[in-house]
Amino acid sequence: MSETGMWVEKYRPTKLSEIVNQTEIMGSLEALIKDPTDMPHLMFSGSAGVGKTTTAICIARQILGENYNQNSVLELNASDERGIGMVREKVKKFSKWSGFADIPFKIIILDEADEMTSDAQTALRRVIEETAKFCRFIFIANNISKIIDPIQSRCATFKFTTISEEDIISRLGEIAKKEKVKADKKGLKAIYDYSEGDLRHAINLMQATASLGEITEENVKSSAGLTKTSDVVDVLKLALSGKVLEAREKMIELIKVYGMSESDFLKYINSAVFKSKHDKLSDILEVIAKYDYRILVGANSEIQLSAMLAELAKIEK
Template identity: 70%
Template sequence: MWVEKYRPQKISELINQKEIVGSINSMLKNQSELPHLLFSGSAGVGKTSAALCVSREILGKHWRDYTLELNASDERGINMVRERVKKFSRFAGLDTEIPFKIIILDEADEMTADAQTALRRITEDTAKICRFILIANNLSKIIKPIQSRCVVFKFTKISDKEILSQLKSIGKKEKIKADEKGLSAICDYTDGDLRHAINILQAAASSGNVTESVVKSVVGLTKTNDVQDVLKLALDGKISDARDKMIELIKVYGMSESDFLKYINQAVFNSKANNLEGMLETIAKYDYRILVGANPEIQLSALLAELTKFGK
């Protein structure tokens, strides 16, 4: 995978995070006093890469042996903290070259409150032999006692200019043909997520030249204008026709439910309807329902049904 092949190996290689790079480098000058770290920010901006770079910088050639990397969203409960983290943190046998072990908890914001409370105590008890690096998309879901025990770094979204530069660099190394419009389409779609951008580039490159039409086909954007038609049908009260077209976009053309919501949200803005506030609030409500696990097809059908009220 290109996303792993071109993952930064050193802190200095992180993209668009100059202040964070500078702060971490300053901390690494006195490794024995390194605090626990908490990296927050949206997806694909370099949080996990930064954690792995810190581990390599401190542990050198031993980094794989003395680093425990867990995805907290897979194991959200207190048992994960008690069994895996506690066991690793207490396991004896530190090499004389190693100042401490490192535990990386990815997606820590998905941990239950009980698990986070248990983790708080472990971070204190094992401070002599362990350092924790917590990674979270949503900082507000991390309990305050853990936040206060860590140095918090807030990663910013990567600019389109930086993403474009990285895609061009990778394209050159992989010897693929990519035009400016194709790469710009990737930037527009990924919205600051470099990891997603590299994955799309690789998928588009496997189809031949990376052009705008190929990129749109790969990410299911070839029918985005049809979302405006779905909105118009719903506002005209033609709920069955609107639903059929919505199902076709998702099932036949591969548009994701989240993309459908994103584009119908944009279509509402473009429509300049009088009751804009109510329509946007309705879309937000169904976006939340899908996010918490409700059936997407049922929820999107209900969304279209509710939008018909705004057309009357």
């Protein structure tokens, strides 16, 4: 499915007023951007799929208006660009003031900032100070305790909450209506239960269900089960046949787009291995157990899971 075919993108709010649930935060932010010159750096924290990135982009749009473009907004994803050298260079290059008359400042959105090492964060602190006159940062972090104090203390912090049942169901209802998909109450409630307050997950599950037919409890259950297990089986097959890159892409999609947790991913892959009755079963299980442990003790799970797929790819050889 192309990105544009995805309902999460199609229905991503473009204005703060369209963001559901986070009303207190939206109230404060609307007030802050009325006179943006005094706007502090911002820090958004909270769990997945609740509107943090969307809010950051809406703010940039609303402050910069028609001047919103690559020269005025820099979006960095800390997990793609880990090295501080990279961040520094990009930020420095970007922040060089080029005499925009019509905007109060440029905006740097640093998504997944909690994935940066503390060294990188310390270096970034400098950059924040050096560029203070004409740049504002918006940091986004799932886990704010991983952000060093000097950065935290320079930001106004907003903690996003998981989205209530009522708001998820009503948002899903609106989307279903626009997509002309029939949805009954129990079906939407079932989606909410799976989503655990993650609206991205909820919308993705509804889209997956819609491809089976109407949004009924039964269809929701089978599509939730289907996406989970059958896609994990695919990842396993791809890895074992040596297609590490494809396997990794699919795994990341499951985790990032469908909101599958890393531990669930390992659980499903473990049971898929058992069912496969592979002749190197014990080798495969050992590999999975090794990475399960590494993640448990706190290693970066995306890196570890990628390494696991690479190791699985070697088993057949």
